[in-house]
Amino acid sequence: MEHPTFRRAPNGTILLKASPAAQALFTRQPPSAQAPYRAKKPEEVDSEAWAHVVSEGGDTANAALVLSRWKVQFGRYQGRTFHWLLENDVGYSVNLVASHQKERERTQSEAPLMANKDAFTRYSSAYPDFVEAVRFHRAFEEARANSLQPGQEGRALVGFGDFKFETLESLYESTDNKKIRFVKYLRRTSPAPGTQMENAVQYVRSRDRQRMKAAAGASTSSTASTSSSSAASASAASQRATSASQPLGPALVGFVSGRRSLSAVQMQAQVKKLVAPKPASTASHFSPFRPALSSPRSSVEPTDEELVKAVVDLET
Template sequence: MDYSAQFRREATGELTLKPSPEAVALAAAYRKNPTPGRSWPAARVKEEAIARVAAAGGDSSCHQLVLSESALQFGQYRGKTFKWLLSNDVGYAAMVLAVHQREREDGDTTQSFIMGNKDALLRYAGLFPVMMAAISERRVREGHGTPAQEDQVLVGFGNFAAMSFKDLYEATDRDRKGFVKWVKRQSSRPGTKMELFQKYIRRRDAEMLPGSAPPVAASSSAPEEEPSDEALLAVVSHMDVSGGNYVGLNLPFNLRILCYCTFICPTGLLYVI
């Protein structure tokens, strides 16, 4: 017994977002008769999942298996297992979990049966990087993605369709670097994967630009600025001619020397300047 979802894929290697025929039929039936069912607490959901694993001959102590057989407690696929959902309607799962992630990040700590069930579904989705990439892309397209989530989005076109934005952008070999340069020069249609990747490239390019150098602090050992003629004359006017002392002034050393020379030799002022 395997806990992995049976993901359906496009020719590019990306996950198929459209619902399977079985999922389409269930969703249509739900829309015709949207009778809300009862949501059960996490303990009961887990208990029933363990029973399903045991009945199928699986290891009921395996956390991943139990998660895979846990039943949805909300929405149009209520009662179906997490594994069934990721195998039949990745688009719906990505939409639900993108919203749920954002709610939790925004500080929603609600512990209702439904929110707890979505927490468990997110843990199950987290077992599969390709599923997390689909959730990340959903959030990026909605304008709520973080830089880390942008990194995870798959390119989805060209020879490197199965690579993430981050891995392709940071590649150092000639072919991949050339592909990134080629993408930057193209005109893309709004909403396409190419446009999304171009936005990512522009953001990363901007981050790579060197910032302005911080201002260099003045060194304490830098030479003192040469005093002006006016400063020297002002100092001389405050000297005590009887002994070459300064009257109540706290002067820099270079001014003290120059003023002392001026007092000893009245013609020294012209010489020093």
């Protein structure tokens, strides 16, 4: 068969972890123990693949089948067919194709090694699930690089579940009910160490702490402002009450005394006489030189301020 059988998780997603067969192969022959190898030209690799298909009784006219029997010319799985590699280590394959795509954006090299990676990219890109895994890998790595900048942790991708393409920041701040429920789930879960879920949980809890600190600071500031305003109002009211209840100050007495040669008793008597209410019949004889009070008092003693004003008006 030219098509690989992907190993999948219970939810249907492709498993990226290497299969037991791949792990065993890597254990028996680690990369450091491999002898130097010269990558074969694409014509040689294709000829060997064609012969492989013939030996299996396959149809050499099936281009996909022939390509599946091409052999890897590099890395830990050197000598294994493309078909075997996709079935046994999707994670390695995804990383390989993603890095090769970026490399192809910088160079047009036709070296045998690049040609071999081109062929593997063509073969693996025929499977939508694999293509999606490569797209996510590239987006995840780009976001991770951005998140390493100071204060940009939220730009990393969630990396798992239904919201794996979502950034941590947009997930946390979302008003969508499904995403809100997912964030609540992250708050109460205990993830396995070193997983993407652990990163997401740490971010959510960090943002929660920031919000609590901001709310506490705003509350303290509001309380202080209210207390300051209340204290200022109370102080102003106290000053007004004190001013109204205090007798005529020495400065005002001096002012009046300096303007008049009368004794204090004589001055007060004259002012009381001036401001005393007059009978209605004498209103026509109102003197323009006498001060008039807008609110005559019949039974209340004039205040000190009224006395001073009356004396000053009298002088003028």
